[in-house]
Amino acid sequence: MDFSQIEQLDKRYHAETYAYFPVAFTGGKNATLIGTDGKEYIDFGAGIATNIFGVNDESWKAAVIEQLGRVQHVSNYYYAEPQSRLAELLCTKSGAKRVFFANSGAEANECAFKAARKYSAMKYGEGRAKIVSLKGSFHGRTLFTLTATGQDAFHRWFGPFVPEVGYAEANMEDLRRVADQKTCAVVIECVQGESGVNALPRQFVTALEAFCKERDILLICDEVQSGNGRTGKLYAYEHYGISPDIVTTAKGLGGGLPIGACLFFEKTEHVLQAGDHGSTFGGNPVCCAGAVNVVSRLTDEFLLEVQGKADYMRAKLKGFDGVTQVTGLGLMIGLGVKKNSKEIAAECLKRGLLVLTAHERVRIVPPLTITKTEMDEGLSILKEVLK
Template structure:
C-alpha cells in the first residue's frame, strides 16, 4: 500500500469497527520507524520515547535485526518443536552464556514466560516440598495479563474485573523482608519479584532485601523467581537486573526487548529447578526460527557494541541530571533507578 493510499483510509474508524476496544489508544497511526524516530500516516516524524514499552532496545528496524529476519524468512519460517531448531538452540546458548549456564524455554510473551515459571515452581513444590504451591509476589508488581499472572500481580486494579482470580498467590510490600518471612507458610513454594519494579513506578530493590530473599529461599527450600521482562537485556547497565545484587535466582523470565521487537518470551532455569520433562509444558510458536534469529541479532549487537557499558554510563549521567532537576524544580522529587531505568515523582501541585 502506498503512502497516498495509507493516508486516504480512516484507520481510527476501521479500528473501531473491526477491533475490540481493548486499548485506550493515542490519536496517532504509526507506519514506519527508524532508530529513535517514528512516522505517522500523514508523514509527520516523532522522537519515540515509548520504544514499544521497553521493547525496541536497539531502536526501530535496527539493521542487524532486519538482516537476520530477512535472511531467516527465506530459509525457514516455522518448524514444530517436535524437531531441532538451530536458531532456537543458538539463542538458548547465548542466554546460557549470560546467565551462569541456565537452560531456556521459549514462549511468545512475558506473561507466558511467567506462566511457565509458576508451573515450574509448582512442580518443584510437588517433587521437593510436600505439594506446596503458593507463590509470594510483591505489592505494585506486574507479571502479565493471563489469569495466573494477573493473580500474581500486586495491583488490585488489574484483578478487579476477573474475580474470582486463581488462588495460590499472596502479595507483600516490596523491600520488606520481615513481611515476606511472616507471609511464608507450609503452602509457600516460591517468591516472585522484579529487580526494579517497572509498572509499579521504577522502584529498585534494596540490596539487603534482594539478598535477604535469596537467603530466605535457601533456608526454606523455596524457589526464587526473578521477572526480568523489563529489566533484562541490559536496560539497567547489566544484562540482568539481578546481577546488581550479587545473587542468582532459580528461575528467570524475559520478554520485551529480547528480540528487539519480534514477539518472544523466555523462561530460564538453573539446575535446582530444571524439572520439566517432555509433556509437562509446551508451545506452538515459542522460539520459532524468525523470533530466535531476531533474538540472536539483538544479543550479539548488545555485546558487540558494548551497550551494557553505555547503559550504565548514560544511566549514571541521567540520574545525576535528575537529581539536579529535583533540587531546582519543586514539582518533582525522589530520583531513583538503575542504569537507564530512571524515574522521578511528579507532584500534583505543579
C-alpha cells in the same frame, strides 16, 4: 491510509482494550519515529521497553529477514537452529542451565510458576504450591500471572483466581509472614516497572535470597521489562549480586518480535520434562533469529555505553523543574512529577516526544541505542513540558 482512516477502522472493529494516543507510525530510524502526518517523534518508550535497537536497525533486520527467507516456523515437533543457538547464548551469558521459549512475558512467568510447583511437588509432595509475589508487582495478564500481580486494580472482574498465591510488602517482616510452610516460590521484579519504576531495596533482596535458600523456596526473578541490558546489566538482578533459581524475560529479548524465555538454573534444570509444558509458537525461528542478534550484541562494552547514557539522562532529569524524584535503574527511569503524568505524556506527544507512564510517574525506557542528539532533543521537549 491517513491517520483518521486508521482511527475510524480501529474504533469500529478492534477490541476496546486500549486507550490509544491519537497517532500511528509509518517508519523511522533508531529512536526517531515518523507519524502518518510525516512528523518526527523522539521515542523514549521503545514499544514499552521492547525495541532495544530502536526501529529499522540494519543488523537486526538482516538477521530476521535471513531467517524469514529460509523457514518461518517449524513447530516443536522438530529441532530448529535459531532456537538451539539462542538457548546456548542465553545459558552461556547468564549461567543458566536450560531455557524454555514462550511468546510473551506472561507466558514466561506461567512457565516459571508451573515449574516451581512441579519442583516442590516432586520433592515435598502436595500442599506446598504457594507462589508469593510482592505488592505493587506486575507479572502479566493470563489468569495465573494476573493473580500473582500484586495490584488490586488489575484483579477487578476476573475472579475467581488461581489458588495459593500470596502477596507481601517488600520487607522481610511481611515476607516471612506470607511465605509460610506451604510456599514453593517467591517472585520478584528487581525494578517494579508498571507500578512506578521502583528498584527494590538491596538489603531486602539479599535477605530474601538467604531466606529462600534456607527453606528451599525457589527465587524467581521476573526480568521481562528490566532484562536484556535495560539497566546496564544483562539482567537487573546482577546489580544485587544474587543467584535466582529461575529468571523470566521477554520484551527486549526479541528486539521487537514476540518472544519470552524462562531460564532454569541448577536446582530447576530438569524439572520440566517432555509433555509438561509447551507452546505452538514458542521458540519460533524468526523470533529466535532476532533474539540471537539482540543477545549477541549485548556485550560488556555495549552495556557500559547503556550505563553512560543512563547517567547522562538521569543527571539532566534531576535538574529539571517539576521533577520530584528520579527512580529505577539504568535506562529504566521513573520520574516523580508535580503535574499529572498522563497529561505530561499527552503534551509531550503533541510536541514530538513519546514517553510512557507508570501510575503517577513518567516512565522513560528508550531504545538502548538512542543517540546523544536524540536524548538531547527529547529531554529539551520534556523540560519544557514539565515546567
